Amino acid sequence: MKKILEKIKEYSRIIILGHVRPDGDCIGSQFGLYELLKENFPKKEIYISGESSDSVKFIGAPSLVSDDLFPGALILCLDCATKDRLSDQRYSQGAYVIKIDHHIVVDSYGDMQYVDEESPACAQIITQMAFEFGWKWNLEAATALYVGIYTDTGRFKFDSVRPETFLCAAKLLGQGISLQEIENQLSVETMNNLKLKGYVLSNFKVTENGFAYITLKRNEIEQFHVSDEEAASQVSTISTIEGCPVWAIFLEYPHNEIRIRLRSRGPMINKLAEEYHGGGHAKASGARLDRWEDLEGFVKKADLLVRDYFRSLTEK
Ligand SMILES: [Mn+2]
Structure with missing residues (x-):
């Protein structure tokens, strides 16, 4: 984890990617990390590239990142096990690529990998990382990461839930997120x-x-x-x-x-x-x-x- 922080400090431009057809964990991890990086490194340029998801559109939707931004950038790939499923194939043009994921390893792409197969959500890894680094929080980051953990665990119902999962959820709740509001957003359905x-x-x-x-x-x-x-x-x-x-x-x-x-x-x-x-x-x-x-x-x-x-x- 320390090595990831060194790389984040080293680069002035960071692009965050996810996987194709993103789910709540993918979008939650991307936007959670995006908000944390903006909060803690205000001078850096931070971007999210990739697809959006209907089910969690209240978290945010990635925007189009132009070609010229990739060379020289640090690329952070979240929640994506294999390079062919990455949401933006321009990742290979980045200066340095880090994979952060919780799926079983089948493809060790990138220059550095941080994979915790025991973690039920990529958002849990990002949450642990932020607390380990002592980063400043904002409400958007905490909400996004909570939604990632909540959705990837089937709302804390799967056997993949660990004691650390609830510890992370408790810390995120401590950042002032509204469980009621999140539940409302996730439960509402179109006609x-x-x-x-x-x-x-x-x-x-x-x-x-x-x-x-x-x-x-x-x-x-x-x-x-x-x-x-x-x-x-x-x-x-x-x-x-x-x-x-x-x-x-x-x-x-x-x-x-x-x-x-x-x-x-x-x-x-x-x-x-x-x-x-x-x-x-x-x-x-x-x-x-x-x-x-x-x-x-x-x-x-x-x-x-x-x-x-x-x-x-x-x-x-
Ligand atoms: Mn996931």
Whole structure:
């Protein structure tokens, strides 16, 4: 961590990047660090480059950073495991690149890496760093980092939460953030999204053994006037059905690309995802179908996975 601080002190221009299709942790980490750097190094030029996220747009949206700013800059890459997923491929033009992340290491890109795989959120690493360095805080930084930790832990519900997570949250609360306001911002839904949720709740299917799923074709997504991110987040709408420990959403993106978000609170599902151009965590994976005709085969395999899971439970 000390080495990161040395590099921050060394460079007069710093550009903060995240990953493509950013989530709350990515945006929260980027804006939290941005505010901290502006607060503690007021003479430096600080930029955030990358995509914005609908779900946490109240935190802020990255702006366009021009090409000439990259050469000579320190590039800080947050919450991004692999270089091909970086939100701005101009990172390679920077003078020095540091990766700060909490995902399992598959790609050690950059000139320096700080990876804590035990941390449930990149925002937790940034928070710990700021307190370790004794940095001055502002409300924007504390709010952004809290949102990062809060969203990446499923609102403190995942097993990835550590005692340090609550210590960080407590310190951020001590900076004057409003939990009520953050909750309001995160919980509010657009009318379109709510209508889509109604559609999902009325049209999901359940297989014989308990695999729940919903398909959203391109015309259906467009008919509800929601973003692809909002449509994909509907996977959580069918996450709590009794007797259905595995569930998925199948989404048709432009150019006939069919992406699957697969979730479980029982059996491991990443092996199934790997069979369909995907992978990920044991209980949360992504995959792809080549064509809608392959849906039936996937559903059958998922159904058998659930059947075998329930059988293994009764055998115990
Ligand atoms: Mn993250």
